[in-house]
Amino acid sequence: MKLWSCAGLLLCMTTALYANMREVSFYCVKPAAAAPVLDGDLNDPCWKNAMEYTSSYEYFKPNPGPGKLKNSFRMVYTPQGLYMGITHYDNNIKNLRITVTERDDGELWRDDCTEIYFDSDAAGIGWRKFVVNAIGTMMDIWRIDGAVIRNDWNADGWEVKVKIGKNAWYVETFWPWEALGKKAKSGDIWTFCHVRYAWGTGSFIGTTSSPGGNYAATSNFGFLCFMEEGKQINMQELAAELNKKVTPPWCLALDQQVLYNMGKGVQQTTLNTMLTGQQKKVRDIIKATQVPDKYKKESAALQNELKKMLQTIPPSVQLIRSLDEFARKAEQFQWKTALEKDFN
Numbered sequence: 001m002k003l004w005s006c007a008g009l010l011l012c013m014t015t016a017l018y019a020n021m022r023e024v025s026f027y028c029v030k031p032a033a034a035a036p037v038l039d040g041d042l043n044d045p046c047w048k049n050a051m052e053y054t055s056s057y058e059y060f061k062p063n064p065g066p067g068k069l070k071n072s073f074r075m076v077y078t079p080q081g082l083y084m085g086i087t088h089y090d091n092n093i094k095n096l097r098i099t100v101t102e103r104d105d106g107e108l109w110r111d112d113c114t115e116i117y118f119d120s121d122a123a124g125i126g127w128r129k130f131v132v133n134a135i136g137t138m139m140d141i142w143r144i145d146g147a148v149i150r151n152d153w154n155a156d157g158w159e160v161k162v163k164i165g166k167n168a169w170y171v172e173t174f175w176p177w178e179a180l181g182k183k184a185k186s187g188d189i190w191t192f193c194h195v196r197y198a199w200g201t202g203s204f205i206g207t208t209s210s211p212g213g214n215y216a217a218t219s220n221f222g223f224l225c226f227m228e229e230g231k232q233i234n235m236q237e238l239a240a241e242l243n244k245k246v247t248p249p250w251c252l253a254l255d256q257q258v259l260y261n262m263g264k265g266v267q268q269t270t271l272n273t274m275l276t277g278q279q280k281k282v283r284d285i286i287k288a289t290q291v292p293d294k295y296k297k298e299s300a301a302l303q304n305e306l307k308k309m310l311q312t313i314p315p316s317v318q319l320i321r322s323l324d325e326f327a328r329k330a331e332q333f334q335w336k337t338a339l340e341k342d343f344n
Helices: 002-012 045-049 235-245 271-288 293-312 317-343
Strands: 026-031 071-077 081-091 115-117 127-133 138-143 159-164 168-175 189-198 205-208 222-226 251-252 259-261 267-271
Touching: 045 071, 045 138, 071 168, 081 115, 081 189, 115 168, 127 168, 127 259, 127 267, 235 251, 235 259, 259 271, 267 271, 271 293, 271 317
Parallel strands: 026 071, 026 222
Antiparallel strands: 071 081, 081 168, 115 127, 115 189, 127 138, 159 168, 189 205, 189 222, 251 259, 259 267
C-alpha cells in the first residue's frame, strides 16, 4: 500500500512548466519633441516623458535570477539619431573602478562600465557594441557576422557624457543613424541589450537587461520597437512578429498583458492570471506535504525562501519563472518526505 502511495505521488509531480521558457524583453522608443542636451544630467523634458526600463537579470546565465545591480534607462529618437539616458545606481560609488583612459582599450571591461548592443537587422548575426566607463572612456566594435569582427571600427558622430553622483553614475549618449547601420522608422523592430559591469565590491558583478543576453548570445537580445508618438502596440501584430523570430517556449509581458507560446501557438493572458496559477501551484504542493520532524528545518528554509522571493521580486514574468523553479524544488522535497514516511 505504501509503495502505491509513493508511486501515485511520483505520477502527480509536475514538470517545471516554465523552466526552459525564454523571457522576451521588449522596449519601445518614441520620438523626442526636442533633443536632450548632452551633459550627463538626465533632467531634459524628453527623459521625463520617455518610458523607463528597470529590469535587471544575472549576467551570462541561461536561466537568470534577479540582477544584483539596479539600473534604469530611457531612449528617444530624432531625425538625426538615437539618444539614450542610463542610470547605474551604486551604494559604493567611491569604490568605482576607473583605470582606462584611452579609447578602444580592450581592458575597458575591467572597469565599472556599461555595454550597449544594437542589431538593426534583428537577425542575431551581427551587432554594434558601445562601451563606456564611469569617466566616459569609449570603445566601439562592429561584429559583421560570426567570422568578421571589426575591432578597428569607430562610430563616427557617437557622443557620450558621463556624470558621477552621490549614489549613482549617469550616461547620456547619442548615435547618428549612420553609426547604427540604418535609420529607423516607425514600426521598425531591432534587437538591443544593455549590460553593466561593476567591481565596487572587489569582485565582478554583471547584469543584463535581456535574460540570457550577452555578446555570445545575440539571439537573447531584447526587441527594440520604434513607434510614433500616440501610437499603441498592436498585440496581434506583435505576436505574429515574435512568432517568426523566437523559438518556443517564450513569454513576453507588456504591462499587465502577456503573450506566450509553449509550442502550441501564441496565446494571450494577463500577468495576474499567470501569477495566481503559479502561486496556487506552490501552495497546493506545500499544503499536501507532510513534514517529518527531521525535515522541519529544511521545510522552514523553503518557506523563508518563498517569502523572500515574494517580497523582493515584483509581479513579473521573472517572478512567474522563479515560482515555477521553486515549485520544482518543493516537489522534490515533497517526494523526499514521502519516501521517509513510507519506507522508514
